[in-house]
Amino acid sequence: MDTPRPRGIVVFGGGTATNSLVDVFESLRESRxxxxxxxxxxxxxxxSSSELIRVFGGPGIGDVRSRLVRLIPDSEADAGRAAIKALFNHRLSSDPLRARSEWLDIVEGRDQLWADMSSEKRELIRSIFNHVNLEIVKRARPSSVFNFAKASIGNLFLTGARVFTGSLESAVYLLSTICAIPSTVSTLPAINSNFTHHICAGLADGSHITGQNAISHPSAPTALPDTRAAADENNDNNDHVLRETEAHDRIEDATLPGSLPSLRKPYIDFSKADADDDDLPARIERIWYINPYGHEIWPLANPKVVAALQAASAVIYSVGSLYTSLVPNLILRGVGAAISNDGPASRLRKKVMILNASVDRETGPLSRPLTATDFVRAIARAGAESQGHFGHQGRDDEVRRYVTHLIYLEGEGVPAVDRDELAALGVDGIRVYGRRTDGVLQYDEAGLARALEAVMGKPEMVRSRRNTSTQ
Incomplete structure (x- = not known):
């Protein structure tokens, strides 16, 4: 019996960076x-996710919303689609009082954002807005009120739909339906959960940084001491943390008493530009999930993620933050095994990393940035940890189980690529040409699409009754 060929394409990636390549991935999907x-x-x-998490709890859904809105099909003839995209991409004013006034205008249907939208979609969307607004009012306390500053309307919708249905995947389904996203494309949260899931970074100097925002943006090490002895060595810092914890415990919101202060702070204002210029104290060695008190946990991946991987003919690690956009997906239980499975069908699978065109805070220090070889080893290590293998993560003889090809650019600021090193790991390096936009090197969409097509080979012909002989 012939081994069934895997079908489907799975793309790992976070928000903005991967959004720029959506058209490339769609052309690849169409060709197959x-x-x-x-x-x-x-x-x-x-x-704005930090404020929703503080008041409602639940997962950080900013990147999910960003991808769903990016996937709305473009149509110059359909003003309604443009209106939906504008609504769910809209952010309120940075001034809290003005933002609250803007929000009420949207909830009551008086804002100009509704002008070109059909009445049935407007009222369906408004029903969710009314629900989340009621929940915000119910949760208001003298010590804690919701801050609407810079709030994402799309994030408020997804949160309202999740709270109303009690299901994250139902909220995603509702937004996908409203946005008329084709059924051939799906956006899957890495974890299907109504709970908040935080990550922690372990640095080479032994310190920890808790919370994705603190990892990606300038921050001092934030983990609580693990033992009383360690606390005694740094009583001043420990006393400060305890005072900060006590202060947060007086605020009634969705966070549990005694939770790490770094996970309870609002992070509405931060600058991504500043983060790239501010090195971490030391290089990141490992990422793991933690509960609100800082203890390591091992969450299960969304079952639909595992199913998509098992059926995929190609797995693509897209551009974006290595340790906060890619690795948190890969260390989940079930993911590493689904990618690296040695079954007959999975041996046909291509596993392609699209290397970032620049280094950032996570892949520095800028004086010693990660190389392409470091990137693929980090992917392999995350896949091994997903399966509970913590002693030999990223081992050279296992890298090809997770990465078979690396696509890269050449130019100033790009991670260094040694094709001989990659070949020794079983990884094929493929150079493509890019273009500079406002001085920033980026992938050329046509060139990247050709490289991906070359890696995946000719599309398999779909058999039909017309070209199938009978005996």
Missing amino acids: NCSLSYIIPISDNGG
């Missing part, structure tokens, strides 16, 4: 007439 699944982390606790 298969499904396309985007795997999105839910560990982001920065921006």
Whole structure:
């Protein structure tokens, strides 16, 4: 019996960076007439998501919303689609009082954002807005009121739909339906959960940084001491943490008493530009999930993520933050095994990393940035940890189980690529040409699409009754 060929494309990636390549992945999907699944982390606790997490709890859904809105099909003839995209991409004013007034205008249907939208969609969307607004009012306390500053309307919708249905995947389904996203493309949260999931970074100097926002943006090490002895060595810092914890415990919100202060702070205002210029104290060695008190946990991946991987002919690690956009997806239980499975069908699978065109705070220090070889080893290590293998993560003889090809650019600021090193790991390096936009090197979409097509080979012909002989 012939081994069934895997079908489908799975793309790992976070928000903005991967959004720029959506058209490339869609053209690849069309040429193969298969499904396309985007795997999105839910560990982001920065921006407007931080306020939703503080008041409602639940997953960080900013990247999920960003991908769903990006996938809305463009149509110059359909003003309604443009209106929906504008609504769910809209952010309220940075002034809290003005933002609250803007929000009420939207809830009551008086804002101009509704002008070109059909009445049935407007009232369906408004029903969710009314629900989340009621929940915000119910949760108001003298010590804690919701801050609407810079709030994402799309994030408020997804949170309202999740709270109303009690299901994250139902909220994603509702937004996908309203946005008329084709059924051939799916956006899958890495974890299907109504709970908040935070990550922690272990640095080479032994310190920890808790929370995705603190990892990606300037922050001092934030983990509580693990033992009383360690606390005694740094009583001043420990006393400060305890005072900060006590202060947060007086605020009634969705966080549990005694939770790490770094996971309870609002992070509405931060600058991504500043983060790239501020090195971490030391290089990141490992990422793991933690509960609100800082203890390591091992969450299960969304079952739909595992199913998509098992059926995929290609797994693509897209551009974006290595340790906060890619690795949080890969260390989940079930993911590493689904990618690296040695079954007959999975041996046909291509596993392609699209290397970032620049280094950032996570892949520095800028004086010693990670190389392409470091990137693929980090992917392999995360896949091994997903399966509970903590002693030999990223081992050279196992790298090809997770990465078979690396696509890269050449230019100033790009991570260094040694093709001989990659070949020794079983990884094929493929150079493509890019273009500079406002001085920033980026992938050329046509060139990247050709490289991906070359890696995956000619599309398999779909058999039909017309070209199938009978005996």
